[in-house]
Amino acid sequence: MSSSHQHSENILFIVIISCVATIGGFLFGFDSGVINGTYNGLEKAFNTSDLAGGFNIASMLLGCAAGAFFAGWLADKFGRKPLLIAASVFFIVSAWGSGIAGSSLEFVIYRIIGGFAVGAASVMAPAYISEIAPARIRGRLISIQQIAIIAGLNAAFISNYLLADKAGLSTEAFWLGYEAWRWMFWVELAPAALFFVVLFFIPESPRFLVMNRQSEKAAAVLSKLYGSEAQAPMMKEIQDSLDRQDSKPQLSDLYDAVKSRVRPIVWVGIGLATFQQLVGINVVFYYGAVLWQAVGFSESDALLINIISASVSIAACLITFKVIDKVGRKPLLTIGSIGMAVSLGAMVVAFLNSDFDASSNSLDMGELGTVALIAANAYVFFFNLSWGPVMWVMLGEMFPNQIRGSGLAVAGLAQWGSNFAITLSFPVMLAGIGLAGAYGFYTVCAVISIFFIIRFVQETKGRALEDMQG
Numbered sequence: 001m002s003s004s005h006q007h008s009e010n011i012l013f014i015v016i017i018s019c020v021a022t023i024g025g026f027l028f029g030f031d032s033g034v035i036n037g038t039y040n041g042l043e044k045a046f047n048t049s050d051l052a053g054g055f056n057i058a059s060m061l062l063g064c065a066a067g068a069f070f071a072g073w074l075a076d077k078f079g080r081k082p083l084l085i086a087a088s089v090f091f092i093v094s095a096w097g098s099g100i101a102g103s104s105l106e107f108v109i110y111r112i113i114g115g116f117a118v119g120a121a122s123v124m125a126p127a128y129i130s131e132i133a134p135a136r137i138r139g140r141l142i143s144i145q146q147i148a149i150i151a152g153l154n155a156a157f158i159s160n161y162l163l164a165d166k167a168g169l170s171t172e173a174f175w176l177g178y179e180a181w182r183w184m185f186w187v188e189l190a191p192a193a194l195f196f197v198v199l200f201f202i203p204e205s206p207r208f209l210v211m212n213r214q215s216e217k218a219a220a221v222l223s224k225l226y227g228s229e230a231q232a233p234m235m236k237e238i239q240d241s242l243d244r245q246d247s248k249p250q251l252s253d254l255y256d257a258v259k260s261r262v263r264p265i266v267w268v269g270i271g272l273a274t275f276q277q278l279v280g281i282n283v284v285f286y287y288g289a290v291l292w293q294a295v296g297f298s299e300s301d302a303l304l305i306n307i308i309s310a311s312v313s314i315a316a317c318l319i320t321f322k323v324i325d326k327v328g329r330k331p332l333l334t335i336g337s338i339g340m341a342v343s344l345g346a347m348v349v350a351f352l353n354s355d356f357d358a359s360s361n362s363l364d365m366g367e368l369g370t371v372a373l374i375a376a377n378a379y380v381f382f383f384n385l386s387w388g389p390v391m392w393v394m395l396g397e398m399f400p401n402q403i404r405g406s407g408l409a410v411a412g413l414a415q416w417g418s419n420f421a422i423t424l425s426f427p428v429m430l431a432g433i434g435l436a437g438a439y440g441f442y443t444v445c446a447v448i449s450i451f452f453i454i455r456f457v458q459e460t461k462g463r464a465l466e467d468m469q470g
Helices: 005-009 010-019 023-035 038-047 049-078 081-098 104-132 135-167 180-184 189-201 208-213 215-225 229-243 264-278 280-296 299-327 329-352 370-383 389-396 402-430 436-454
Strands: 356-357 362-364
Touching: 005 229, 010 023, 010 104, 010 135, 010 189, 010 215, 023 049, 023 081, 023 104, 023 135, 023 180, 023 189, 038 104, 038 180, 049 081, 049 104, 049 208, 049 329, 049 402, 081 104, 081 180, 081 189, 104 208, 104 389, 104 402, 135 180, 135 299, 135 389, 208 215, 208 229, 215 229, 215 402, 215 436, 264 280, 264 389, 264 402, 264 436, 280 370, 280 402, 299 329, 299 370, 299 389, 329 370, 329 389, 329 436, 370 389, 402 436
Parallel strands: none
Antiparallel strands: 356 362
């Protein structure tokens, strides 16, 4: 948009509806983080092995992969707003069911339902914001998604800590005779219900409306977002970008028939989505309590460390929010990868130089425990300065209008598929090759990601969505 039209933008309205969309990110974070404090409760209630316990935690990610993949296609068919409303309903069902589950199978079913919601929200919220936000502040508005995710994680960690502390242990009975770990899931019902209600007050994406020949509705939304003077030229820009395509958006658009290959931008999206998980960040968030108990901390202290890590994450996200539209996306990704590689390496060194205490089935780290704790929080900081928010920003804006839904679907599938593999494998890796081996793998992936960014990632800062090329 030209600077002459900036004065007519309804920035307050744009920010408010962006924040509404990112409540899905908050629920994404809460749903992901709440499992961290329930591992012991699930193990006791359902008598699970390491592999089964890992699947209880990772099962949600199967739903996430499916939700992310089908959300892009369904959003192109039915709209961004209806998909977010459907996700809010799934969040409500999952939160209730996960807490009331009487068996491991029942629990897994409800977690997969929650996964559908998380997967859909994870790709639709950035897509929606990218399609209603001005280019010059688009990065900051989409990065609110990651702030919301971390806020949700932090809320889950605090809730878990308080409930476990009040009950004595997560496995002890709390209110109405239900164990504390069950109430950890039920706390999510309040924000999920709020999300459902407020979604009815936001408009549909104007780019979706133009794409589906609802010009009058699109013009009304653009006027409300950007002012009546800017509406006509913006409508023309969007329409012109779509007119360059000869069909409605579909998954096959990701394949370049002329050059007989998948479009390079799709591979970049898959790479960004995959590396975000291969560096092992969700092992910290899903298994943080298990990790810190494995190095000698009590359950209460481990849950408290989770809160500290989440607070560090929010601080990092706020820095990114401030600078992403000035510094750009690629520099932040590069800095983050280097920082993660160094801090993960420090954790590996600390784990390698610690003794195993057979009596407590944990590492006796001594002063190295402090080193590992500082390195872990540095790792979390660098992730949330870079790959955490920036990956979602880039996926929301890097694809051309015609393939945005399909591109997000494939990248989202890759992201959650990788998340599933990393999450399911951690308990097995912990038992087989130990913490040093597991974190050594994540360190190698962080190093490789540096070269991926330098070679394949292109800057998108300040570019209009209509200028994105596939």
